[in-house]
Amino acid sequence: MSKPFLTLYCLIIYAFLLAPIAVVVIASFNSGAFLTFPPQGYSFRWYVVFFNNEVFMRAIRTSLGIAAITMVISGIIGTMAAMFYVSHAGRLKETVRIAMLAPLLLPEVLTAIALLFFVYSVGIGTQTMFGMVVGHVLITLPFMFINVSASMESYDPSWSMAAQSLGAGRFTRFRRIMLPLIKPGVIGGCLFAFIISFDVFTISFLLKGVGMSTLPIQLFDYLRTNFTPEAAAVSTCSIVLTMAVVVISEKVLGLRIHRF
């Protein structure tokens, strides 16, 4: 493919991917009373409404909290699973991989229904957000696992052996040698987990606690009865938040520190 044609091709792809987002963002600055495109005028009117809407604000806090908890749990389990998979699974390697990726292969709604039955039959129920967190961890785990195990593949086990020969115990070997070297995979996986958890609808919808609402659920609820640009404002904030998480973690934690 010639260079100009390739450039054009890439631009079209990007436009295809980003246009819906752009439309939402532009629509959120609508000064009119209805969600229309192109907007009838520009203002921050709907942002003010959104920020004063306690229901939405509470939903955002719930979503962020659950995403954070999910990220931590998924991060720990996923990293441990990847470590087992790469260095100890032996003949079970393929089985472990398929088992870890299974949540990706099942329709989310089936996973959600199965979990719903499960939490009720073991007596946990949906009074707390426990069931929902379990669901979120379950569907984010494959992304965590893929990311960490990919960075583990380039980890040379002799690094751990060298550390051991120098007197480092199990925990020190992990903290000072392995973790820094697989950090890009761990951080990448955590970002995925956070964003997916923040965004997931079906599982949250079925497993949410009584009177509890995450942002996607609240938004869905809202759109059933209202059609104001406030929905676009909420979406835009959600997009900005997600992007901020990605950018900040990249800057602060550094995704590209190791180039061998």
Added chain:
Amino acid sequence: MTEVSIEKLTKDYGQGPAVNAISLKIAEGEFISLLGPSGCGKTTTLKMIAGFEDATAGAIRFDGRDVVHVPVEKRDIGMVFQNYALFPHMTVEQNLAFGLEMRKIPKPQIREKIAKVLDMVQLAGYAERYPRQLSGGQQQRVALARALVIEPKILLLDEPLANLDAKLREEMRVFIRDLQRRVGITTVYVTHDQAEAMTMSDRVVVMFGGRIAQMGTPSDIYERPANLEVAEFVGQVNIVRGKVGGGMVSTAFGDVPVTGGHADGTELMLALRPEAVELLPVNSGAAGVPAKVLSSYYSGSLVDYRLELAGGATVNVQTFPRTRFADGEQVLVHAPAERFWPLGSAA
């Protein structure tokens, strides 16, 4: 300085022993090589000494203390890996400091020790570099420094020169050997390269199929090999056959005296190293067996000849290229009787 003693050490992965009841004593400050083809159990033995593999049976003692159940990190060993295994996210200095930090040595002392060891491996001024910024030979020396800076009881090296090019490998042989002498540390070196084992070691342990085939000084191994396998693995060798009769073996080179009470009539194999054979011009009038040059290979400092003896047997000879013989030329071959070494009766 530590004395290592290994008794009836065995490792069985479940398909027969990989290391089969080997016993070995390594004196304080001694440099020992484990030499053998791949799969002979030399690396497994090293890993058991290090603690990376559990012994199925047997004992490993450092200065009399059994360490079989001591985990690697408590064994106080220094190990150099084939691929160096330097921590890629740490500078040279941080790599060297790691083991010292594990030993809770105060910072100023760490800095002092690192400066000293970097000097020793001729890498002063490289402290701030990352491993990827170093050449193979430099990485090798950092790996050596990292193993030595903790002043371990013993130094273990697992084919450390295998990834270097030929010239560097020869330099590093001398370097490691000199360093080991200066530090005086008990050292176990694993290699499949006989030249490496011979030039560096006080003693060489030749292993085949999980057993020790022979243990001795490099010259023991080379000049008095225990059996055919050892003779063929360590350097080039001609196997000369002959029948015993009255304390002599009659060979294509003439009669060679043997000791060891071989019965008359048994067929014996003798080892004859290529460089032990002299080649003389036919008209020199010296004693010798006539032979014809089949081919010759010139390598600068030496020439390798392939000759056919009058009886049809072929023999390899290595000489200095002072006198050259052409292919097809007739020569006289002389091998002094004391250069033949009996390997046992032929099958």
